[in-house]
Amino acid sequence: MATIAVVVVCVGYAPVAMTELWPYARPGAPAFGEWLLSRAVSPRYVADALATRIGPYGRSLTAMIVHSVLGGALMLLGPVQLLSAVRRRIRLHRAVGVVFAVTVYVSMAGAALYLVRTAPADAFSGAAFWIVLATILVGTVLSVTFGIFAAVGKFPDLHQRWMLLCYGFLMTAPLLRLEWGALPWLLPGLSMEDINRVAIMHLGSVVAFGALLASRAMDRRTTATGVAGTCVPMPVLAAVHLAGAAALAWIARSCLGWGAEGRRLLLAYLIPYAATYAVMFVRHRRADREGRSWAREEWRLHLAALCLAPVLSASAALLFERYAGLDRQTALSAGVTIGCGMLAFMATTAVSLRVMYGRELVKRQRLAAARHTRPTPSPAA
Known part of the structure; x- marks a missing residue:
């Protein structure tokens, strides 16, 4: 069901992404996203938001069109990659994978030029x-x-994790558009810019968590080669929980001081965060009870990273305020929005290093065992 939902969202969003910037190049050109959003919310809601984009988009219009058109292509290539991997269509998966990677680089180059x-x-x-x-x-x-790199190095499990995380980051685009249409019904009277500020408080957490769930669902191993014990012992896990709780308290106190908008942003952050934490905690405990050491270790690494996300967010907010010249509210919003995504990336890196180290350790042990069992040549020989 999750696979079907992802495929439907991606295929449905592809034409929206590809036509999103046409009206900026040629006024009056069809744009499916505008048409749908105008009917889901109101034409004024869409017009007020797009009117402020003419200048910024106009300075980088070609780059933005390349980014959006190729972004739509990625929405179609992603499901092909997912289904070909599940169905074990190796040749198709590799061929489409090359096209997918090149498309990512070119599309992101267009986005970088705009930024x-x-x-x-x-x-x-x-x-x-x-x-x-x-x-x-x-x-x-x-x-x-x-x-x-993981594919070239013959680490299919790590390749799978990194590509799912990559596609999770790409999924922020269609999910944001869905929130443009859905949140005005829950939060009436807000502009699209206000909806953006609410949405970015949790999108990074949601997509990274989705990538983790997909990775764990596709990895049925009880143990991983060469991986034993944990690199997050209980005292460390307790310490990161305490640090995360303190940072969350500081974030909550800051947001509550901004009135209704602060409370709205805080809830947009805390509700998905709490749901993500609850699922990770339960899955970690279940894997521990069932003796699935590899699943337990991966959940544990990501759980520790999730606890540290508020610490990173609070630290980033202080740095943004001091060195980037942002006001306190903008700095904290920026810090919160990047915390979960960055720590999920770091947790995936830690998982990759554990797997690579484990396999290298086993390889060295086998070589050492082979040298010890090799017969010693006699003096006469």
């Missing part, structure tokens, strides 16, 4: 949104790059 030419304050919904876009761009490019 370089656009001041953070001129981005849609301000500097926090610019920081989120830049973080997603870097995460997407690094994920697909590490996925390629």
Whole structure:
């Protein structure tokens, strides 16, 4: 059901992405996303949002069109990759994978050019949104790059994890559009820029968590080669819980001081965060009870990373306020929006290093055993 849902969302979003910027190049050109959103919410809601984009998009229109058209292509290539992997169509998976990787690089180059030419304050919904876009761009490019390295190095399990994380970052685009249409019904009266500020508080957490769930669902191993014990012992896990709780308390206190908007942003962050934590905690305990040591270790690494995400967010907020010249609210919003995604990336890196080290350890042990069992030549020989 999850696979079907992803495929439907991606295929449905592809024409929206491909035509999204046509009206900026030729006024009056068809744009399926505008048409759908105008009927789901209101024409004024859409017109007010798009009117502020003419200048920033106009400075990088060609790059943005390349980014959006290829982004739509990625929405179609992703399901092909997922289904070909599940069905074990190796040749198709490899061929489409090359096209997918090249498309990611070119599409992200267009996005990078837009970000370089656009001041953070001129981005849609301000500097926090610019920081989120830049973080997603870097995460997407690094994920697909590490996925390629894992495939070349014959680590199919790591290749799978990195590519799922890469596609999770790409899924922020269709999920944001869905929130543009759905959240005005829950939060009436807000502009699209306000909806953006709410949505980015949890999108990074949601897509990274989705990638983790997909990875764990496709990995049925009880143990992993050479991986034993845990690199997050109980005292460390307790310490990161305490640090995360303290950072969450500081974030909550700061948000509650901003009135209704602060409470809205805080709930948009805390509800998905709490749901993600609950699922990770339960899955970790279940894997421990069932003796599935590899699943337990992966859940444990990601659980520790999730606990540290508020710490990173609070630290980033202080740095943004001090060195980037952002006001306190914008700095904290930016810090919160990148925390979960960045820590999920780091947790995937830790998982990869554990797997690579484990296999290298087993390889060295086998070589050492082979040397010890090799017969010693006699003096006469």
